[in-house]
Amino acid sequence: MTAAPSSAPVEIQHPSLKKDVNILRWPAERQLREQCRRLGLLRLLVVERNHEPPTCADVREDWIRMPATPKDFQARITALQLRGVSHTVPHLDQDGILRMGTAAVAVSPREAQLLQVLIQRFGRTAAREELRAHLSEDGKEASRNALDLHIKRLRRRVRPLGLSIRTAWGRGYVLEYENPNQATRGAGI
Numbered sequence: 538m539t540a541a542p543s544s545a546p547v548e549i550q551h552p553s554l555k556k557d558v559n560i561l562r563w564p565a566e567r568q569l570r571e572q573c574r575r576l577g578l579l580r581l582l583v584v585e586r587n588h589e590p591p592t593c594a595d596v597r598e599d600w601i602r603m604p605a606t607p608k609d610f611q612a613r614i615t616a617l618q619l620r621g622v623s624h625t626v627p628h629l630d631q632d633g634i635l636r637m638g639t640a641a642v643a644v645s646p647r648e649a650q651l652l653q654v655l656i657q658r659f660g661r662t663a664a665r666e667e668l669r670a671h672l673s674e675d676g677k678e679a680s681r682n683a684l685d686l687h688i689k690r691l692r693r694r695v696r697p698l699g700l701s702i703r704t705a706w707g708r709g710y711v712l713e714y715e716n717p718n719q720a721t722r723g724a725g726i
Contacts, residue, residue: 560583562582581614640697642695659712668710699716
């Protein structure tokens with residue numbers, strides 16, 4: 538079997554997997570590998586003859602040495618897709634649509650302001666003070682109750698995506714997977 542054309546996304550056999558995998562020749566496409574890494578894209582490196590494979594510390598990357606059977610090649614692609622989906626971070630677009638994998642919900646402009654901070658710190662605590670500052674307008678600081686009310690509404694909005702907002706008592710809030718063992722739920726798998 539020969540490798541797919543370099544840097545071309547591979548069509549997926551499994552219908553529930555939607556993430557493209559970039560097939561790259563190693564080491565010939567080392568720079569393209571770095572670009573894909575910076576963008577968080579999935580990568581399968583096809584190691585060229587007489588070259589050592591790189592160390593793949595990123596869950597979005599794997600390697601295979603050719604010749605390999607089509608079944609082995611597809612197994613590597615599927616494994617990368619599954620790992621990639623399980624490490625997906627929510628995305629908020631400019632239209633106020635929060636996306637997690639293939640699922641999406643619309644949020645208000647105020648909720649979007651809070652989500653920007655929560656997404657930047659996905660899985661970590663976002664401080665109450667910083668969240669309140671994002672709610673403030675015209676130099677008036679948002680009240681503690683205003684923040685609590687927006688968080689309450691956001692919790693209802695993010696739940697269908699398999700996400701939750703947990704209170705870090707005395708510090709702030711954490712946007713995370715509702716159930717870490719089901720990280721792919723909102724991604725349609």
